[in-house]
Amino acid sequence: MRKGVVDRFENNGDIVVIELEDKTTLPVAKEKFACEVHVNDVVYETECGLWKVDKDETQSRLEQIQKLMDELWEKDE
Amino acid sequence: MLGNSKNAKLLAVSLFLLLLIILTACNFTFTARHSSDLVVSYIDVGQGLSVLVKFPNGTAMLYDAGPNKSAETIINYLKSHSVNKIDALILSHPDSDHIGAADEVIETFTIGSFYMPKVVHSTQSYLDVLNAAKAKKLTIKTAQKAVTISLDPDVKVTMWGPVKEYDLDDTNNWSAVVSITYGSTSFLLTGDAGQEAEDDMINTGVVEPQTVLQVSHHGSKYSTSTEFLSAVMPTYAVISVGENSYGHPSEETLSRLQSYNVHVFRTDKQGTVVATSDGKTITWNVEPIGWEDSSPVGPTGSQTDAASTATPEQEILPKVVIISKDLKEEKVVIKNNDTVDIDMSGWELVSVKGDQIFKFPDGFVLKKGQTVTITSGSKAYEDSPKVLKWTIGNIWNNDGDPAELRDNKGRVVSSMP
Numbered sequence: 001m002r003k004g005v006v007d008r009f010e011n012n013g014d015i016v017v018i019e020l021e022d023k024t025t026l027p028v029a030k031e032k033f034a035c036e037v038h039v040n041d042v043v044y045e046t047e048c049g050l051w052k053v054d055k056d057e058t059q060s061r062l063e064q065i066q067k068l069m070d071e072l073w074e075k076d077e
Numbered sequence: 078m079l080g081n082s083k084n085a086k087l088l089a090v091s092l093f094l095l096l097l098i099i100l101t102a103c104n105f106t107f108t109a110r111h112s113s114d115l116v117v118s119y120i121d122v123g124q125g126l127s128v129l130v131k132f133p134n135g136t137a138m139l140y141d142a143g144p145n146k147s148a149e150t151i152i153n154y155l156k157s158h159s160v161n162k163i164d165a166l167i168l169s170h171p172d173s174d175h176i177g178a179a180d181e182v183i184e185t186f187t188i189g190s191f192y193m194p195k196v197v198h199s200t201q202s203y204l205d206v207l208n209a210a211k212a213k214k215l216t217i218k219t220a221q222k223a224v225t226i227s228l229d230p231d232v233k234v235t236m237w238g239p240v241k242e243y244d245l246d247d248t249n250n251w252s253a254v255v256s257i258t259y260g261s262t263s264f265l266l267t268g269d270a271g272q273e274a275e276d277d278m279i280n281t282g283v284v285e286p287q288t289v290l291q292v293s294h295h296g297s298k299y300s301t302s303t304e305f306l307s308a309v310m311p312t313y314a315v316i317s318v319g320e321n322s323y324g325h326p327s328e329e330t331l332s333r334l335q336s337y338n339v340h341v342f343r344t345d346k347q348g349t350v351v352a353t354s355d356g357k358t359i360t361w362n363v364e365p366i367g368w369e370d371s372s373p374v375g376p377t378g379s380q381t382d383a384a385s386t387a388t389p390e391q392e393i394l395p396k397v398v399i400i401s402k403d404l405k406e407e408k409v410v411i412k413n414n415d416t417v418d419i420d421m422s423g424w425e426l427v428s429v430k431g432d433q434i435f436k437f438p439d440g441f442v443l444k445k446g447q448t449v450t451i452t453s454g455s456k457a458y459e460d461s462p463k464v465l466k467w468t469i470g471n472i473w474n475n476d477g478d479p480a481e482l483r484d485n486k487g488r489v490v491s492s493m494p
Contacts, residue, residue, distance in 0.1 A: 005200045007173045008248050010323040012299060019173050019200040023145045027322050039246045040199040061199045068207045069197060074216045 003044040115259040119350040122147035123319030125174035132229035138165040145177035164189035169268025171198035180205040192220040194251040220253035233258040237283040250274040260356025267293040275305040284308040292316045296326020340365035398491040404473040407454030413443040423485030430478040
């Protein structure tokens with residue numbers, strides 16, 4: 001079962017580009033998503049070939065990265 | 078007699094010293110001017126972007142670091158061009174085809190300052206970049222409008238965007254847009270900025286004509302609008318693109334570039350594209366692509382589209398434009414953006430406030446792609462065909478004075494308020 005994070009949209013939103021765990025990218029048609037999908041969503045492929053969003057993991061990952069950004073970013077004057 | 082001999086010796090020593098001073102000065106000037114190239118390399122990273130900028134004083138800037146798989150290509154390219162330190166690293170926006178190899182680049186080279194737009198991204202590539210920066214004890218500066226980077230006193234590096242924060246789903250519009258000006262040449266790096274970001278930059282008034290445009294988003298049809306092209310007026314454009322399933326570069330963008338007579342280079346067809354500027358002219362390592370092989374479909378159909386959207390007036394008027402006007406320095410720069418050389422006999426440059434008129438000399442031809450500077454005031458000089466002297470009198474009102482360029486039929490071809 002493939003898993004990754006939505007990196008970006010292409011073709012005006014019709015293609016969802018997923019960065020898989022090995023950092024290769026996979027373009028997936030938006031119709032393959034059962035529900036609404038956004039950049040930064042943690043997503044996984046289901047047995048029938050559709051893709052789903054893991055909302056909890058999306059949230060915890062965002063928080064982890066936001067914390068690291070706050071640590072590294074210079075404060076704006 | 079004795080006095081004369083002493084004087085002669087003194088004179089000889091003085092002359093020798095003077096000669097020494099002149100020679101040292103000449104040598105210094107010569108050396109300082111000799112290493113005077115700005116070199117911009119659009120590295121062939123496949124589908125993605127990575128641009129190395131080497132400044133005349135030897136400092137280096139890297140704009141974007143391609144997809145993850147291009148790490149070796151980028152690192153080897155930098156090493157083979159004697160880059161040990163990246164004085165400024167800019168990652169335009171967090172899409173993986175722009176930051177994929179940045180972690181390895183950070184690990185390999187000494188990094189001076191590091192800029193990114195402040196937009197959160199959850200991919201492993203982005204996390205790896207942050208962790209690589211942390212391991213090197215780097216801090217990150219926000220890439221946004223009005224940021225300037227001073228690496229070489231002769232080169233101006235300014236960010237035009239992002240001018241504001243955009244939706245998180247819209248990473249492209251967050252792109253750090255960077256203008257690099259060296260003498261009369263300039264390079265614009267646009268990342269993946271979309272039409273909304275282009276419009277926002279135009280509306281904030283930062284957009285100025287640039288000599289070389291990095292075509293945004295690998296030639297996507299949702300970038301490089303006609304409005305943006307009209308404002309940037311590039312002579313050259315580089316598309317960094319590789320094999321992809323997104324339709325980059327699009328036929329629409331290629332035909333827009335063609336209708337603006339832009340000379341286009343493509344990394345997918347030509348490999349790494351290198352531009353070298355001496356501050357006046359730009360030389361390239363490859364020839365621009367011919368339009369017939371620019372697109373698999375062929376631009377014929379879209380050419381008609383481009384023509385039909387142009388107003389009849391635009392079609393008739395020669396494409397010669399006033400690109401800059403410095404009222405204090407009394408200099409106006411005019412560029413021929415047309416496809417042909419233009420005979421400007423009978424043309425006029427008008428200072429609207431004082432209704433003063435400069436008549437171009439008979440037989441003066443402005444070659445396609447070239448500029449001519451009209452000088453006036455105490456510093457006015459003539460160096461035809463690059464510089465023409467109007468008068469040593471002051472023409473332009475420093476409190477504001479519109480300029481108009483009229484052709485030999487009296488039509489206003491270009492104006493600047």
